[in-house]
Amino acid sequence: MKILLISCFMTAATTIHAATLTSDTANKLMTKSGCMTCHSQDTTKIGPSYKDVSHRYNNLTPETLAYLKGEKPFDYLMKKVRTGTKIGVNKNWVKSKEGKTYGMMTPNPASRISDADLKDLITYILTLK
Numbered sequence: 001m002k003i004l005l006i007s008c009f010m011t012a013a014t015t016i017h018a019a020t021l022t023s024d025t026a027n028k029l030m031t032k033s034g035c036m037t038c039h040s041q042d043t044t045k046i047g048p049s050y051k052d053v054s055h056r057y058n059n060l061t062p063e064t065l066a067y068l069k070g071e072k073p074f075d076y077l078m079k080k081v082r083t084g085t086k087i088g089v090n091k092n093w094v095k096s097k098e099g100k101t102y103g104m105m106t107p108n109p110a111s112r113i114s115d116a117d118l119k120d121l122i123t124y125i126l127t128l129k
Ligand code: HEC
Pocket: 030, 033, 034, 035, 036, 037, 038, 039, 046, 047, 048, 053, 077, 080, 081, 084, 085, 086, 090, 091, 092, 093, 094, 102, 103, 104, 105, 106, 108, 112, 113, 121, 125
């Protein structure tokens, strides 16, 4: 039993490629990359809190599925952060649960956050509860 558990753990550990960020390292990366101007992990700012983002993509409603058009949430979000919001094309967040209207996301090019860092950050965001 012990051996079985150890081998399961090793398989899981070797299949995860993205670095696992802690809340603290995620905050530092978000600050460095300018995401903090509009986002926080817990509270609504100009954009949705990362907890709300995680909740939406871990509990797919017909509305969100229609919006994803068959793409996986992770792949979709990688692109969306790069392109930003285009009114009439990919505006997704309307009103927060506090009744606040969300703004628009400006594009975030690789000069602001590298693909590797963005991958780690989105992986982290999608684990928030
Ligand atoms: C100028 C403000 C602003 C900045 C800077 C910004 N965001 Fe956003 N973000 C928003 C807004 C507003 C939304 C909601 C967009 C919408 O409804 O289309 C959003 C949405 C998102 C979403 C969810 C997208 C969706 O369609 O569900 C993710 C993930 C995200 N942002 C990550 C990031 C990351 C990572 C950064 C930093 C590299 C960042 N944002 C920088 C304002 C911003």
